[in-house]
Amino acid sequence: MAECKINDLNIAYFEIVDGRVKDMNPAAEKLLMLAYEAGIKDFKRYLAERLNAGDVMLRLQHREFGIKTLSSSPLRILVFGLDEFRPSLEELFDISSFQHEMKNPLTVIDGTSQLILAKSSDSYIKKCAGIILNETQRIKHILQNIRLLSGMVLEYSEFEVKDFLEEMLNSLNVLFPEIRLAVHVEPNLSTVTADKKKLFMAVNNILKNACEAQRTGQINLNIATDPTIKYICKSSGTAVPMLKISIVDSGTGIPEETLSRLFTPFFTTKNRGTGLGLVIAKEITEKHKGRIEVQSTVGMGTTFTLYIPILKEIIKA
Numbered sequence: 001m002a003e004c005k006i007n008d009l010n011i012a013y014f015e016i017v018d019g020r021v022k023d024m025n026p027a028a029e030k031l032l033m034l035a036y037e038a039g040i041k042d043f044k045r046y047l048a049e050r051l052n053a054g055d056v057m058l059r060l061q062h063r064e065f066g067i068k069t070l071s072s073s074p075l076r077i078l079v080f081g082l083d084e085f086r087p088s089l090e091e092l093f094d095i096s097s098f099q100h101e102m103k104n105p106l107t108v109i110d111g112t113s114q115l116i117l118a119k120s121s122d123s124y125i126k127k128c129a130g131i132i133l134n135e136t137q138r139i140k141h142i143l144q145n146i147r148l149l150s151g152m153v154l155e156y157s158e159f160e161v162k163d164f165l166e167e168m169l170n171s172l173n174v175l176f177p178e179i180r181l182a183v184h185v186e187p188n189l190s191t192v193t194a195d196k197k198k199l200f201m202a203v204n205n206i207l208k209n210a211c212e213a214q215r216t217g218q219i220n221l222n223i224a225t226d227p228t229i230k231y232i233c234k235s236s237g238t239a240v241p242m243l244k245i246s247i248v249d250s251g252t253g254i255p256e257e258t259l260s261r262l263f264t265p266f267f268t269t270k271n272r273g274t275g276l277g278l279v280i281a282k283e284i285t286e287k288h289k290g291r292i293e294v295q296s297t298v299g300m301g302t303t304f305t306l307y308i309p310i311l312k313e314i315i316k317a
């Protein structure tokens with residue numbers, strides 16, 4: 001009975017006797033695969049070393065896991081993904097009342113600083129009012145993003161990929177005229193069914209980061225279906241093809257210690273960043289029942305890849 005619950009919860013369970021795995025559940029098999037892909041060939045040994053060192057956490061492929069020892073003889077261990085136990089964004093923010101409380105004072109600050117800007121002839125006072133106005137806009141922008149994140153609802157439609165890309169090119173060209181965006185689209189992929197506005201925002205946020213990390217030269221945007229990966233539709237059990245959108249820059253790259261924090265709200269390494277761009281991109285992708293992958297090498301560049309199931313049936317799943 002206990003083991004059945006362990007399986008349901010997707011917690012990896014290992015029983016190790018004389019250095020050999022005597023028993024493990026399906027989640028543990030998946031974890032072994034993940035460790036193997038991360039270059040750890042002997043996971044039992046790796047785990048034993050961590051336990052001997054008194055560790056209660058480990059990191060694999062940029063995900064964090066907690067380790068809990070159930071008994072030492074025989075050695076019975078649980079390994080669980082910490083992400084699964086973190087509260088959702090909706091649980092973190094009671095955004096509607098928070099926004100309401102913030103809106104009135106912000107409107108007053110905004111209006112008053114605009115008035116000072118218009119009426120004052122003192123250049124120093126004008127400068128100060130300008131700073132207040134800018135920072136107020138920034139707070140408003142953060143609040144808008146937080147509202148977007150809490151309780152996001154998608155509005156699906158079928159749209160032309162070429163329109164989507166044209167808007168993307170125009171928007172980027174204004175902000176980053178030194179960047180050349182090279183677009184590669186699978187020849188037969190003319191339409192996509194998704195929330196166009198939100199998907200645009202997700203891709204745009206990632207592209208903006210790429211431009212900020214590179215500033216000049218070429219960035220590649222590739223859109224294609226990926227025949228090797230399928231999404232299994234829960235209601236019908238059918239395998240649905242995935243749309244793969246990759247954004248490839250040759251900018252600064254992302255150091256290892258930053259990679260694990262990329263999707264943490266408000267994490268930023270930029271002076272004027274809010275640290276919400278990637279959180280929004282991830283939330284939008286996951287609402288589409290997709291996922292984001294990142295590969296990066298410092299000094300070489302970064303590739304962000306979005307995978308999204310593309311059939312309309314997904315909307316109802």
Ligand SMILES: Nc1ncnc2c1ncn2[C@@H]1O[C@H](COP(=O)(O)OP(=O)(O)OP(=O)(O)O)[C@@H](O)[C@H]1O
Nearest residue numbers: 209210213253268269270273274275276277278302
């Ligand atoms: N392509 C990239 N190359 C290098 N670093 C990146 C790249 N994409 C993201 N990052 C890093 O990830 C951090 C978080 O990105 P995110 O988009 O969430 O916030 P931001 O860009 O700092 O702020 P905002 O998006 O609000 O302007 C960035 O500050 C940067 O350090």
Ligand SMILES: [Mg+2]
Nearest residue numbers: 205209277278
């Ligand atoms: Mg950003």
